[in-house]
Amino acid sequence: MASRRGALSIGQCATLACLLEVAAPKPGNVHRGADFEDLTLQDLLTSAVAIGPVMNAAAESSVGRTVLESVEATRRLVGTNTNLGTVLLLAPMAKAPDKAGLREGVIRVIGDLKPQDARDVYSAIRLAQAGGLGEVDEYDVAGQPPADLIAAMRSAAGRDMVARQYAEGFSEVFECALPWLREGIDAGWSTADAIVHLHVRLLAAFPDSLIARKCGPKVAAESSARAAATLQAGRPGDEEYFRALADLDFWLRGDGHRRNPGTTADLVAAGLFAALREGWLPIQRGTLSRGQGIMDESNENAD
DSSP states (O other): OOOTTTTOOHHHHHHHHHHHHHHSOOTTSOBTTBOOSSOOHHHHHHHHHHHHHHHHTGGGSOHHHHHHHHHHHHHHHOSSOOSHHHHHHHHHHHHSOTTSOHHHHHHHHHTTOOHHHHHHHHHHHHHHTOTTOOOOSSSOTTSOOOSOHHHHHHHHTTTOHHHHHHHTTTHHIIIIIHHHHHHHHHTTOOHHHHHHHHHHHHHHHSOOHHHHHHHOHHHHHHHHHHHHHHHHTOOTTOHHHHHHHHHHHHHHTTGGGTTOOHHHHHHHHHHHHHHHHHTOOOTTOOOOOGGGHHHHHHHHHHO
């Protein structure tokens, strides 16, 4: 059955979603104007290309196998974890059939997970060597994989936004990221401005899991409060909004980039993938507002 995504394959949707996410100058993240010491734009671009063929075969594979093979493909080319959270979100979305609505398809896919999916996902997490996971009493990734991956995701849902998507039917992806992105596009903003605004809006609404793991819940809550203040300053096209973005970006890049809102970026990538699969994202409308240059100046000062 034909898909609304038009000429793009599932693998191309996955790669393009990751490319659009990393190219947009989102506060606190690596993008085309800012690298980290241990993570560069080239790493993320390479990772986006690496997962494309695996995601393209997701319909004929299992979710766990897609996650594991995506991480394996990435680690063959990149020496650090660049995309585990994104891959965990994209895998069931890539497997969902075209004939169903995307969210309904995803819910069906995650409802059909098998013990082997849990084993493969645990192997992928270990291979990715994701930072800041720590130890937990139940379903620890260093221990035996559970028979029920969703039970493990429910256990982690309170501390990890990616796990929460599995536990709650991808609620933040389909009820927040996707419609909020559409609001920005419908407002006439460039795709890049809409992506940045979505990122800040998600960060304001949900304390970032990666920041919480690395820096603690108080710092994660402060990052959300600062993002909310940025939204109150205006919207794309307003000088005060871009100045507030620059301030937020400068603060997030402090402390050796430990305040990197990486889980928020994963949700952005998932929203972009969904928009590409649904066929309404204007991928050629990418010019930034003039005020975005303020953030470029902030990045120079931050580095």
